[in-house]
Amino acid sequence: MWLVGVWCSVVALATILVTRWIQKWRNPSCSNEGVLPPGSMGFPLIGETIQLLIPSPSLDLHPFIKNRVQRYGPIFRTSVVGRPIVMSTDSKFNHYIITEEGKSVELWYLDTFSKMLPIYGVGSIQKYIRNIALSHFGVESIRERLLPQVEQIVQKTLRSWSTQKSVELKHATSSMLFDFTLKQMFGYDSENSPEKLSDKFANFVHGLMSLPLNKPGTTYHKCLKDQKEVLSMMRGIVKERLASPDKRRGDFLDHAIQDMKTENFLTEDFIVQLMFGILFGTFEPISAVLVLTLKLLSDHPLIVEELTAEHEAILRNRQNPNSSLSWDEYKSMTFTLNVINEVLRLGNVAPGLLRRVTKDIKFNGYTIPTGWDIVLVTPALQLNPETFKDPVAFNPSRWKCLDSYTISKNFMPFGGGIRQCAGADYSRAFVATFLHILVSKYRWTKIKGGSIVRKPILDFEGGLEIEVSEEKTNEDIA
Ligand code: HEM
Numbered sequence: 428m429w430l431v432g433v434w435c436s437v438v439a440l441a442t443i444l445v446t447r448w449i450q451k452w453r454n455p456s457c458s459n460e461g462v463l464p465p466g467s468m469g470f471p472l473i474g475e476t477i478q479l480l481i482p483s484p485s486l487d488l489h490p491f492i493k494n495r496v497q498r499y500g501p502i503f504r505t506s507v508v509g510r511p512i513v514m515s516t517d518s519k520f521n522h523y524i525i526t527e528e529g530k531s532v533e534l535w536y537l538d539t540f541s542k543m544l545p546i547y548g549v550g551s552i553q554k555y556i557r558n559i560a561l562s563h564f565g566v567e568s569i570r571e572r573l574l575p576q577v578e579q580i581v582q583k584t585l586r587s588w589s590t591q592k593s594v595e596l597k598h599a600t601s602s603m604l605f606d607f608t609l610k611q612m613f614g615y616d617s618e619n620s621p622e623k624l625s626d627k628f629a630n631f632v633h634g635l636m637s638l639p640l641n642k643p644g645t646t647y648h649k650c651l652k653d654q655k656e657v658l659s660m661m662r663g664i665v666k667e668r669l670a671s672p673d674k675r676r677g678d679f680l681d682h683a684i685q686d687m688k689t690e691n692f693l694t695e696d697f698i699v700q701l702m703f704g705i706l707f708g709t710f711e712p713i714s715a716v717l718v719l720t721l722k723l724l725s726d727h728p729l730i731v732e733e734l735t736a737e738h739e740a741i742l743r744n745r746q747n748p749n750s751s752l753s754w755d756e757y758k759s760m761t762f763t764l765n766v767i768n769e770v771l772r773l774g775n776v777a778p779g780l781l782r783r784v785t786k787d788i789k790f791n792g793y794t795i796p797t798g799w800d801i802v803l804v805t806p807a808l809q810l811n812p813e814t815f816k817d818p819v820a821f822n823p824s825r826w827k828c829l830d831s832y833t834i835s836k837n838f839m840p841f842g843g844g845i846r847q848c849a850g851a852d853y854s855r856a857f858v859a860t861f862l863h864i865l866v867s868k869y870r871w872t873k874i875k876g877g878s879i880v881r882k883p884i885l886d887f888e889g890g891l892e893i894e895v896s897e898e899k900t901n902e903d904i905a
Contacts (some may be wrong), residue, residue: 447571453513455504461787461794465506466495486773488810489883492516496807504792510551514779514799516807517838520790524782524803525844534846535783535800538560552692553846559686560705560849563611563679569856571648573611575751577860580607585869593874596721596891600714601629604857608709611665613680627653632711636884654703661699669695681703705850712776713854717811717861718775718891720766723821725873725893730766730823731866737762738867752860763859765826770858771840773821775806777885780842793896808837813859870896 449471457463479491484761487493492514495503501517515521524532534553539609562568583599584603588594605625609615617625634650668680675681683701699803724731741756749901780803788795793799810818814837815825841848848854865871 442767445576453663454810457794457796461796464504464793464795465499466513468504468506468511469815472509474509477508479505479507480882482886483884484811484878484880484888485819486775486879486881488804488807488898489778489881489884492804492807495899501807504790508900511798511808512802513795514802514804516804518808521780521803521805521808522836522843523790523800525780525842525846527788528845529885530783531784531786532782532801535781535784535855555686555690555692555812556701556704557849559679559701560708562682564850564853569853570754573853574754574757574860576611576759577607577857579862580753581861581864582868585811585864585895586898589869589897591895593892595741595876596893597714597887598629598890600717601625601632601710604707604710604713605629607707609702611660611679612705613668613678614676615664624657628655628706628710630709631657636650636882658699661702663696665695665698672700708848709852709853715852715885716767716770716774716775716858718887719885720858720878721871721893722873722879722887722891723770723773724766725877727821730821733762734766734862735866738863741863741869752863757856757859760859760863762823763862764855765823766862767855767858768826768838769821769823772809772815772838773819774885775809775840776885777840777842778806778881778885779804780839780846805839805842808839811837831835834887868898870899872896 453468455468464814467475469478475491479489481491493582495514497518502513502515502520503905504513506512515849522715528534561902563572564580580603584599587732588599602623602625605628606615606617609617629822631650634646634653634762637646639647641651665680665684668674680698680704683693683698687698726735737760741759745756782801782803784797784799784801788801809815815831826844841851841854871893874892874894876887876889878888880886880888
């Protein structure tokens with residue numbers, strides 16, 4: 428009998444503890460008697476992760492954010508993957524947080540990302556990463572070196588696509604970007620490589636958003652395995668270079684090896700991770716932008732006409748019809764750059780900027796405690812109907828009327844402040860060059876796919892297949 432009594436007491440105690448724990452979870456306390464932004468913490472441990480991951484078939488703001496902004500206002504609290512988070516769609520707050528980098532906030536990435544891309548979390552080394560990325564992919568390099576090389580790879584890629592019955596764009600553009608980026612970094616020669624490493628890298632990227640369950644047969648397990656193989660190939664190249672200091676090519680890898688003499692943190696392993704991280708930054712977002720561009724263009728033939736006219740005029744105005752794309756020609760692509768801005772605005776390839784609070788933040792009567800995370804929901808500003816009329820419509824011409832102040836306050840596809848993307852100019856130049864060759868030399872039609880899905884990262888259900896047909900000649904254009 429006494430055993431039943433003890434058992435009942437244990438159950439009662441456990442119930443009280445669990446109830447208290449759930450209550451504490453749902454109503455987290457705030458230091459210094461501050462008030463947390465309104466919101467809901469969802470279920471213990473998983474929080475509201477499942478609601479955030481529910482796919483939405485639209486370019487519009489994900490319903491998770493929309494519903495909460497309606498219920499709680501522009502700054503609200505939630506919990507995702509076990510972390511207490513404040514999400515903000517408030518322009519003033521977002522700009523304030525961007526300027527607080529290194530003071531009351533620091534960069535934060537989801538645990539899966541930080542584990543797999545360790546260089547992205549290291550604050551003090553940020554300056555170095557930024558500088559080396561800018562010196563190889565910044566404006567000077569684009570103007571002096573990269574533009575004709577991008578033109579060449581795009582020409583080669585499109586020629587090859589035109590010999591195929593159909594091309595799955597996400598896969599094909601990712602593969603082009605992988606090969607090109609690694610060629611820039613250390614002279615990677617995809618044609619003579621025994622394996623199609625870009626496929627392994629694509630599996631790795633796909634696995635990043637899967638459940639982090641490292642068991643044979645899971646997507647995550649495959650993701651880790653593929654990452655290992657790509658890293659191992661890169662490690663082999665770094666070792667080879669280190670072993671032959673007399674052979675120098677002046678590329679990204681040589682630059683990093685040279686810097687090992689002055690920067691203590693630059694180890695062999697760090698260089699491998701650095702190249703891997705930059706490859707990731709290039710591969711995924713630019714290919715997503717390219718796919719979305721072609722999807723939107725194939726739905727808007729009049730915009731293709733205007734785009735084609737701009738590029739054919741560039742070719743007609745050329746003194747030597749066979750010369751390659753020049754910097755001035757690139758800079759003259761006003762409409763193309765508006766198309767790219769519009770795709771970046773709608774695509775929201777980076778669904779938010781993530782920061783961790785290192786010192787309590789007070790804003791509009793709310794306190795965000797140390798240790799909490801903040802997501803600056805930049806897509807909310809880019810899809811705000813007060814700034815961008817009919818915000819989900821694809822309308823590149825709207826950029827003709829937007830002033831630079833409105834743009835700087837509401838359009839942040841590449842982030843802002845000291846962490847602004849080091850590859851922004853390169854990404855724009857790559858997409859513009861791709862469009863230049865595509866519309867002036869080829870015809871293409873969508874075969875199938877292209878259904879948009881936000882999870883909340885942009886994806887295309889079933890991919891997007893196109894058919895690319897034969898090159899237009901200079902006579903066709905004249
Ligand atoms: C469409 C293409 C791209 C998009 C939308 C994009 C977006 C972003 C965003 C939003 C950030 C800021 C992250 C934050 O503040 O938390 C960022 C940072 C960064 N991006 Fe990109 N990116 C793109 C392409 C690239 C490319 C091609 C490169 C390399 C060549 C690159 C290299 C970097 C680096 C190094 C940083 C970190 C900068 C720092 O912390 O100082 N990105 N990117």
